[in-house]
Amino acid sequence: MNATVCAIVVTYNRSELLKKCLNAITNQSVNVNHIVVIDNHSTDTTPKIMRSMSSNQILYKRLDDNYGGAGGFKRGISYALKNTHDQYFWIMDDDTIPTNETLENLLHATLLLDDFGFLTPNTHWKDGTPMNVPPIAQNWSVAADKGLIKVKEATFVSLFVERKKVEKVGLPFEEFFIWHDDTEFTTRLSKLAPGYFVSGAMVVHESAGNSAPSVYTDVSSRISRYYYLYRNEMYICKKHKGKIITLTTFLRDLFVSLKVLVVAPDHRAKRFATVLKGTFSGLVFHPRG
Incomplete structure (x- = not known):
């Protein structure tokens, strides 16, 4: 395969996991031409480790602040566009x-398709259970005989995309900060060409847990983050999914805001206000491109 690939990794205060991730990338069965590491202003040993690893292949950029996942990925993709x-x-x-053959299987998938907006691998948690499973598209089975399932969107846990597609749709929106920046980005990509789940391309997501975060039960220090979840999701509905889905989502979120007043174990008023504020903000939110 003559294709050239730049891996883009965003990190924050997880130096041991970062080393494991980079080791897996550099030991792929096919060559990775460049690895861009965007450091969201880590305060652990990440800067020391990365300065010792910087090379013509590994390009390290430490940011002057923590810009969240959205800001990190925006800067990482922008850096790759300019420097590779x-x-x-x-x-x-x-x-x-x-796994060792993840990239090989992703590249093989590109040869099986006339065109694609993005590819997403088969992601499992540490215990082997599936996670980050993308929602399938209506005509999901068009390439199923090739081990490819057509999907609507995907996450930045691992995403494979052509440079020329990024140049057409633009970068992720930094203002999303966290949550759904990848959903919105892949929704834009899917308007150019379909996205596909590549069943043979395996990755392990070594996150702290394999359960979706919940505004009903999450710890008090994380409640304020849910503002971004509900705001960003509402924006995506308004921008990409039409009036009916937007209205349905709005009503669902109103129900969620009321439900937390009944079922949440603590900080009910804060949870209620966060959901409500995020939902209404999403109706008028217009991120800059």
Whole structure:
């Protein structure tokens, strides 16, 4: 395969996982031409480790602040566009551990398709259970005989995309900060060409847990983050999914805001206000491109 690939990894204060991730990338069965590591202003040993690893292949950029996942991925993709000429970008979190043949299988999938908006691998948690499973598209089975399932969207846990597609749709929105920046980005990509789940391309997501976060039960220090979840999701509905889905989502979120007043174990008023504020903010939110 003559394709050139730049891996883009965003990290923050997880130096041991980062080393494991980078080791997995550099030991792929096919060559990775460049690895861009974007450091969201880590305060652990990440800067020391990365300065010792910087090379013509590994390009390290430490940011002057923590810009969240969205800001990190925006800056990582932008850096790769400006500092490499690679054909494909392989985008991932620092807790994503590809198997040895992940990239080979992603590249093989490109040969099986006339066109694609993005590819997403088969992601499992540490115990082997599936996670980050993307929602399937209506005509999901068009390439199922090739081990490819058509999907609507995907996450930055691991995402494979052509450089020329990114140049057409633009970068992720930094203002999303966390949550759904990848959903919105892949929704834009899917308007150019379909996205596909590549069943043979395996990665392990070594996150702290394999359960979706919940505004009903999450610890008090994380409640304020849910503002971004509900705001960003509402924006995506308004921008990309039409009036009916937007209205349905709005009513669902109103129900959630009321439900937390009944079922949440603590900080009910704060949880209620966060959901409500995020939902209404999403109706008028217009991120800059």
